[in-house]
Amino acid sequence: MAKLDETLTMLKELTDAKGIPGNERExxxxxxxxxxxxxxEVTTDGLGxxxxxxxxxxxxxxxxxxxxxxxxxxxxxxxxxKGFLRFxxxxxxxxxxxxxxxxTIVTSKGxxxxxxxSKPPHILPPEARKKPVEIKxxxxxxxASSREEVxxxxxxxxxxxxxxxxxxxMNNEKMLLAKAWDNRIGCAIAIxxxxxxxxxxxxxxxxxVGNVQEEVGLRGAKTSANKINPxxxxxxxxxxxxxxxxxxxxxxxxxx
Ligand SMILES: [Zn+2]
Numbered sequence: 001m002a003k004l005d006e007t008l009t010m011l012k013e014l015t016d017a018k019g020i021p022g023n024e025r026e027x028x029x030x031x032x033x034x035x036x037x038x039x040x041e042v043t044t045d046g047l048g049x050x051x052x053x054x055x056x057x058x059x060x061x062x063x064x065x066x067x068x069x070x071x072x073x074x075x076x077x078x079x080x081x082k083g084f085l086r087f088x089x090x091x092x093x094x095x096x097x098x099x100x101x102x103x104t105i106v107t108s109k110g111x112x113x114x115x116x117x118s119k120p121p122h123i124l125p126p127e128a129r130k131k132p133v134e135i136k137x138x139x140x141x142x143x144a145s146s147r148e149e150v151x152x153x154x155x156x157x158x159x160x161x162x163x164x165x166x167x168x169x170m171n172n173e174k175m176l177l178a179k180a181w182d183n184r185i186g187c188a189i190a191i192x193x194x195x196x197x198x199x200x201x202x203x204x205x206x207x208x209v210g211n212v213q214e215e216v217g218l219r220g221a222k223t224s225a226n227k228i229n230p231x232x233x234x235x236x237x238x239x240x241x242x243x244x245x246x247x248x249x250x251x252x253x254x255x256x
Contacts, residue, residue: 012167015178020073020090020160021216027069031210038194045227049220050210056202064207064230065193067186068214074161083144091215095135102164109154114142186236
């Protein structure tokens, strides 16, 4: 891969970081690394949302710009005797994009690679083959052959799982491929706001925030807003690209 500039390096680190709702340490540390030199003060709320403050004028209107740190992922629920892992989704998933995803399981002993599998179509009855596989019938295969082996590798129920995706600059260099754009791009924009304000005169107290637990009910947005008590807030998040095949303007107006 070609050498990445400063912005692309930040975007790679933000999107590579693994953090499902309630487990946002990795992306929080990346955001902190990039925002700390730009802020007067960096704190967290009680749930773990990152709050970077930059004062233009003390006591001025409080402006909040927030992305969210968490990404949709999975959590291990059970390990079976043959070493296969059962899991549940954390945040909203469409079952059709899950099968054959390579995943990373974050364990106390380090990361373990796996893949999401199911019963193969070859041996399904014709009616079942026409329907998407249900999430409850999927499993994660980490190449283990027994429960003992899985446990030896450090995998436990409760461990978080995220898709693995290589950060890629596409042929059109403005197009980037990675996981977790929802919503590390919002965090990147919150960082960029403070960057743009460097050395600028303004009359506000600006708060750039990376919220936790958005995907499971906007929880960090509530706690961080409660802590900051802003006069105005901008929630930066992703939408639907309306310029992909099959989408009408009525369904989605935005374009890449
Ligand atoms: Zn989002």
